[in-house]
């Protein structure tokens with residue numbers, strides 16, 4: 001691993017910047033991983049459908065396993081406790097790995113077991129399961145050891161953490177959540193930091209066709225720092241004290257995204273203030289596709 005790292009609550013280290021791979025097509029992700037792998041940190045998920053290609057690239061890179069930090073995620077159809085370990089085994093086989101550095105519960109939402117990723121009834125409604133996420137998390141705790149170094153969660157709210165804290169034996173090390181200047185998540189980031197849970201920002205650039213890339217303030221700060229808008233968005237997150245997983249399949253972008261720019265206090269505060277007077281803009285809310293109010297907004 002090269003570059004800045006953050007300490008997890010179990011003493012392990014996670015590189016500050018990782019390669020995201022959601023929507024990276026299987027045909028594109030191999031080259032993306034090969035380009036990014038020297039930096040050491042790759043973020044994937046069973047549901048992205050590209051673990052096999054990610055794993056092949058990891059293998060072909062020849063980089064020693066202990067120099068890498070690989071994260072994947074447990075999908076919603078595998079939340080029943082007896083399905084958690086088999087789901088891990090599938091991901092490990094896909095990735096051709098003996099162990100994961102980090103295994104995340106992708107969502108605090110359980111679907112009925114299924115071969116399809118989003119099982120639905122004849123009317124198109126998602127088939128939810130009544131397995132509580134605390135039960136799923138308890139099964140994930142059993143995995144920690146030889147095959148999973150560290151466990152964490154994703155898309156968790158403060159309420160979810162408060163509930164989980166009553167049953168957890170191993171505190172989650174990471175919460176991977178959507179964060180960018182139009183959704184800075186000040187309260188949730190503060191809560192996680194106070195509870196020693198490392199935040200990882202997903203969609204840190206604002207995902208595809210992001211208005212942040214055209215934002216006048218971001219462009220001005222980028223020019224001042226001789227940097228790209230993406231580098232400013234990534235570096236802002238790192239300066240806030242959390243890791244960031246920008247996705248790209250474009251080699252030149254991947255390389256430049258791994259360069260952390262040291263933002264001065266004025267630039268940092270200008271990015272913090274971008275949201276002032278504006279509505280927060282959440283890119284992903286499964287309420288509309290799953291009819292589940294994960295973020296308590298509806």
Ligand SMILES: NC(=O)c1ccc[n+]([C@@H]2O[C@H](COP(=O)([O-])OP(=O)(O)OC[C@H]3O[C@@H](n4cnc5c(N)ncnc54)[C@H](OP(=O)(O)O)[C@@H]3O)[C@@H](O)[C@H]2O)c1
Pocket residue numbers: 019020021022023043044106154155176177201202203204205206207208209213228230231245246247248249250253254256257284
């Ligand atoms: N836990 C979860 O529920 C969850 C949800 C969403 C995402 N994630 C993770 O977070 C990662 C990142 O989020 P994301 O994929 O939504 O969005 P993102 O990283 O904010 O943005 C990705 C988009 O930005 C473009 N891009 C990348 N670098 C750029 C640069 N230097 N200049 C201009 N454009 C650039 C990419 O295009 P090209 O690829 O064409 O270069 C792509 O269209 C995901 O890939 C995934 O690993 C997790």
